Amino acid sequence: KRVILSGIQPTGTPHLGNYFGALTNWVHMQNTAGPEDVMLYAVVGWHALTLPQNPDALRAARNDMLAVLLAIGLDPKKSIIFHQDHNQDHTELSWILSCMTSMGHLLRMTTWKSRFADSKNMQAHASIDEGAMNAGLLTYPVLMAADILTYNATHVPVGDDQTQHLELARDIAERFNKTYGHVFTLPGIIKTSSQRILSLRDPTAKMSKSAPNAASRILLTDTYDQIKAKIRAAVTDSLPGITYDPVGRPGAANLLTILGACTGESPEVAAQRYEGKNFGALKSDLLETLNETLKVPRAEFEKIKADQAYLEGVAKDGARRAREYSSPMLQTVRKAVGLA
Numbered sequence: 001k002r003v004i005l006s007g008i009q010p011t012g013t014p015h016l017g018n019y020f021g022a023l024t025n026w027v028h029m030q031n032t033a034g035p036e037d038v039m040l041y042a043v044v045g046w047h048a049l050t051l052p053q054n055p056d057a058l059r060a061a062r063n064d065m066l067a068v069l070l071a072i073g074l075d076p077k078k079s080i081i082f083h084q085d086h087n088q089d090h091t092e093l094s095w096i097l098s099c100m101t102s103m104g105h106l107l108r109m110t111t112w113k114s115r116f117a118d119s120k121n122m123q124a125h126a127s128i129d130e131g132a133m134n135a136g137l138l139t140y141p142v143l144m145a146a147d148i149l150t151y152n153a154t155h156v157p158v159g160d161d162q163t164q165h166l167e168l169a170r171d172i173a174e175r176f177n178k179t180y181g182h183v184f185t186l187p188g189i190i191k192t193s194s195q196r197i198l199s200l201r202d203p204t205a206k207m208s209k210s211a212p213n214a215a216s217r218i219l220l221t222d223t224y225d226q227i228k229a230k231i232r233a234a235v236t237d238s239l240p241g242i243t244y245d246p247v248g249r250p251g252a253a254n255l256l257t258i259l260g261a262c263t264g265e266s267p268e269v270a271a272q273r274y275e276g277k278n279f280g281a282l283k284s285d286l287l288e289t290l291n292e293t294l295k296v297p298r299a300e301f302e303k304i305k306a307d308q309a310y311l312e313g314v315a316k317d318g319a320r321r322a323r324e325y326s327s328p329m330l331q332t333v334r335k336a337v338g339l340a
């Protein structure tokens with residue numbers, strides 16, 4: 001029996017990077033799972049709070065994220081789909097685990113180090129206040145460990161940038177087991193093989209929900225006209241013809257990666273069709289292919305979003321089922337540490 005857990009932050013509407021980098025894989029795992037497997041997919045609102053959020057925007061994004069997960073084919077009959085912040089077991093366990101995690105280990109996390117470096121840089125340019133480097137950014141990986149360990153997840157699909165966090169979760173689990181007796185299963189990593197989708201405006205950065213420029217990402221809910229405008233404005237280069245060269249021609253390579261992700265081809269193979277052609281041809285094919293790919297999820301999203309009672313029901317039922325797994329675990333943990 002596998003217990004698979006993954007999460008996504010409601011920091012905006014999911015984009016092509018989230019879709020091809022994570023969400024399509026969630027649906028694939030759901031649809032190929034065995035009858036014994038348990039799949040938990042969470043909208044991780046507490047994680048989103050590590051960056052400044054407008055409360056109304058966060059509320060809307062949380063709701064939309066759940067609707068998108070259902071729209072792309074996650075099925076509440078097969079998977080437990082829930083809001084992380086509806087299950088307080090995560091935060092209780094997070095506190096207990098944070099008391100077993102060394103500061104040194106957290107300070108060595110590359111995500112923390114790069115955030116810290118960015119903030120120092122911004123402070124030097126007086127564009128950020130010191131409060132932006134909140135303690136949650138440092139302890140974020142402990143909350144992620146709690147997300148995983150509260151269900152004793154055996155398989156956690158993550159992108160490359162999250163591998164180090166998963167190693168930390170394994171370390172914490174091991175330390176807990178050594179100190180208090182065997183309670184946690186060490187979670188295994190499922191590396192997602194998919195390629196990273198880059199920003200349409202700056203192909204040296206990844207496509208991201210919270211990047212300031214909305215034209216840098218294509219959302220799963222974008223209309224044909226919105227996709228068209230963003231693709232038309234996507235950064236390319238002025239070299240003749242089209243080749244797949246991620247280092248020398250990152251903008252072109254990114255468009256080919258997105259096209260290949262839609263058609264199931266490698267970007268190299270997709271590139272062969274455009275030898276000697278111009279970006280107009282590639283962009284126009286990409287628009288039609290993407291629109292075809294997003295047509296059904298987009299329509300489903302609108303339908304699901306219009307039925308708030310259904311969404312609330314899914315969230316409530318998901319949280320209830322999630323707690324069925326986490327409550328006994330928390331009871332075991334409380335007993336083990338002497339708090340029961």
Ligand code: AQP
Nearest residue numbers: 008009011017018021022159196197206207208209210
């Ligand atoms: N550009 C990307 N290409 C491939 N995969 C991506 N993911 C995110 N961006 C890309 C994958 O999507 C999953 C969910 O991401 P998340 O919301 O938990 O966090 P994130 O990586 O921080 O995503 P964003 O979109 O960049 O959000 P913000 O702007 O809020 O930070 C993860 O599996 C991630 O690898």
